[in-house]
Each structure stands twice: as structure tokens, then as C-alpha cells.
Amino acid sequence: MLRYAVLLALLSFLCFFNSPVRAEPTAAFGGQTGVLRISGGTAHIPVMKEVAKIIMQAHPDIQISIAGGGSGAGIKQVGEGLVDIGNSGRKPTDHEIQKYGLVLHRWAFDGVGVIVHRDNRVQALTRGQLQDIFSGRLRNWQEVGGVDKEITVFTRDEASGTRKVFWKKALAKKVITNKALVVASNGAMKAGVSHNPYAIGYVSVGYLDKSVAAVALDGVKPSLETVQKGEYTVVRGLYSNTKGERDGLTKSFIDFLFSPSGREIIAKKGLIPAAR
């Protein structure tokens, strides 16, 4: 019995390492060494981490560091040469592209979904209600069919790509109340909303999980499927930007995002892989 168990363990071990999906795509990294620095958009981080893990496991001489900071920070830092890849959850502006000589690589589409606490009865809103809540006109959950409690609105800082897309496509560029609480990342948003029964906020669809409840917008729940089918329309591209065309590690990393196994990881993390 024990012998079989050992054999099975060995076999699965071998399978894991020989699995063609994993070994083949990182072949481009063979013989490369050095450090790759990535920063910026927080919606990108789950994918970045997974990809970095696979590459670093297969090639121990390569070091990949991943930092957050938001889209604004990503664009700025790559433009100033502080990092090799600067991620942004919005298309860099023409001004930014021109000033820094950025090259954009859009490797995924991502929805931005409204979230509330798990226990909130309100799990569907119209665009009009949403705009009224975020502008501060609707202040009590009762007014949209919930409990008699004040609504706590969470938003992101002005440099956030998630905020920009949400504001443009879900709020139709209407004002966001200045009483809204401001957090600095998708993770902080989820933590804030999941610990406050009366909160409402918005995150990248890739961050949706059981800790919060996704709110249907005009009858459509934000999810990987609805974004994919084009039913959910609060959608943006996820970009990895470089300063000029780059080769070596940076190029290999970005190529990996467009490879079959890269796309597989992107889909697994709740995003929609984009073609080059």
C-alpha cells in the first residue's frame, strides 16, 4: 500500500514537472538571469504573481519583484525608468505615451463590478440608483430596499484606473460624493466593504469572491461570463507598459502573457485574455 502511495506521489511529481503546458512556454527564459521589476495597477497583481511564480520556479536565476501603487504610479515609474514594466488599468493618456515614449501591451479585459457586504439584502441596482448613491443623493439603504442604515460609499484615489473606468462607464461621469471613503487598492476596497455591513464599493471582477457580494447592474451580475459575453459593459483593458520596445526578460515576460499558458492563468484569475 505504502509502495503504491510513494509511486503515485512520484508519478504526480514527475507529471507536474514534465507537464508540457508549464515547461514549454517558459523556455524563452532559459539562460536569462537578472531582476525584473513590475509595479502599478492592483487589478493586475494576481496574474503577475502567478506568472512570476511559474517563471521563477523554472528559472531560479531570474528574480521578479511585483509592487502595487495603482495605475498612475505604474505609468510614472516605468516612464522614469524605476521599473521595467508599469501596469495600468486604463489606457495611458496620449500625453503620457508621448512624454515617456511608452509602448502599450493590452493583455486582458476586466470588468469593474459593484460590491456590497455579504449580508446586504440589496444585490441589484439600476444605473440611476447607483449614480444617486455615489453622488450622495441616496443616503439610506432603505431607499433602495435595504435596511434602515446609512450607506457608506467607498471609492478609490484619483490616480486609480479602476476608478476612472467605473466613473466613466457606470456613473456616466456624474460626481462622486466627497463624503466617500477613499482607499488605495482593489484589495483595500474589498477588505473595507467586507467588514462593513452598510458599505458599497467597486472592484476589478478578478477580485470578486465569497467575502463580498457582487451587485447586478441593470439586471446583469458582473462576472467572468457576463463580461466575456459582452453583457456586462463596465469593462476596461489591462495594460502592461514599457518605456520603448524592450528585449530580454521584459520582452519574454510580456510574450508569456500572450502565450497559451499565460492566457490560461489570466482566465483562471477571473480576467479575459486579449489577443495581441
Place this chain on the structure above:
Amino acid sequence: MNGLINCHAKCQVVGSRSLFLAATVVGVLLTLSIFAFMVMLGLPLFSVHSLTLLLTQAWAPDQGLYGVFPFICGTCAIVSLSLLIAFPLSLGNAILIHLLAPRRLARFLHQVVKMMTGVPTVIYGFVGIFFLVPLVREWFSRGSGMCILSAALLLALLISPTMILVFLESFAAIPATHLRALEALGGTRRQKLLHVILPGARTGIITGLLLALGRALGDTMIALMVAGNATAQPESLLDSVRTLTAHIALVMAADFDSIEFKTIFACGIILYLWTAVLTLSLRYLHFNSAKLKS
């Protein structure tokens, strides 16, 4: 031979003196150059939006308003409330440790306070989000719990150990002869505290207060994590606010050329001047009162 030793000692004195002088000069220059740097980078902002507008307007970048007045109010509210909470607590704690508690308990408390100075602020912020914020939200059943009160309570916890330690040091520095004289006259513990220890330790108490004020003013993490960072003008202790430091941390990621980004330097200058003026005026007050006394 004797002369040689003398010369050696003299050289040493001169050497160490110039070393310390150099250190002081570098320190002062660095501080001043930071200020100059901030003014230089913030200047483009002041030319477009005059300083008074910046200091009095609201923050609404969509409408072209870049005032940091709500953040000044937020900082003021959080810092003063935290000092109001922390000062009596710290003074009481220091008196307990120095005078009232049995020696074993006093030593234990002293150790705990020392340990508390080393706790990183982000830990306080973290505990605040998961423990204090829900409590405040449920107690007052108003607002989100991310508010001035929560931040001030945590900040009080952060600055108390510094104050307690400085107070204790100044209590310990009171000449034993004074205490013995009082004991010889048959003074009670209360008289000892009110007439010898507290007046004697006044400098230390002011120093502790100043240090705590500086720390509260400069802290970023607690306000960023717990105060909520709303840009509205606060109206009650349960309102969410943004401090100047949290504003710097939040806007840091904005486009380098944007006016939003340049307000960072305005915030920096305000914080810098604020600390400087407070320190200088308290020193001046203290110096004057010391002169009066003598």
C-alpha cells in the same frame, strides 16, 4: 611628557568638537534644504492658484478646486483629539509608575511601555480596521466607523509611550535632595507630587508633549488606514477625514505634471511650517517662563 599628554587631550577635544559641529551643520543644512526643495517644486502651483485659495478652498479636482483646507481641519481634529486623550492618560501612567505602584508592578509597566514604543504604526492601523472601526460603528450606529474618533484613539495609543517615557525620565531627574527635604518636613505623597515632582518636571512634560505632537502630526499610516480619507469638510467626530500626510500618500501616484500632484508639496510645506512654528513658540513660551521664575 606632561605637555604632550595635555596637547593630545586638547587635540582630541578640538577634533571631537569639529566632528560634532560638522554633524550639526549637515543636519541643519539637510533640514533647510528639504524645505527649499519643497518650496521650489511647489512654486508652480502657487503661481497658478494663490496660496490663500489653496489654504481655504475645498478639494474637488473635477471642478478645478485644489484646496487642502479640509485636510488641514482633519489633521487638526485628529491630532488635537489624540493629544487630549493621550496627555492625561500618559501623565497618570507616568505618575503611577514613578510614585504609586508597587515596585514590581511599576517595573513591569515600564517594560510594557518601552515595548510599545517599538510597535510599527501599520500594526495599530491593522488592528484598528478589524477591531476598533466595527466597534465605533456599532456604538454610535452612525457613519462608517472610519472617522476622526477611531483615528484619534489609535493615535493616542501610538503617542502615549513616547510621552510616558519622557515624563518618567524627567521625574527621575528631580534632585533627590528636594524629595528628602520634603520628606523631612513630613510632606505627604500628594504634596510631593503636586509641589515638587510636577513643577520640577515641567520642562520634561513640555518636551514630551512636543515630541508626541510631532509624532501625531507626522503619522501617516493610522490616518490613511482608519480615518477614511474622505475629502469633505468634517463636521463631527464621527465624520471621515483625510489628513495632510494621508493626502500625500494617496496623491503620490497621480500624474507627475498634474496640479493634484503639486498639492503634495503644499501639504509638505504646511506640515513643515506647522511643526516648526509649534516647536519654536513652545520653546519661546517655556524660555520666557523660565526667565520669569529666575
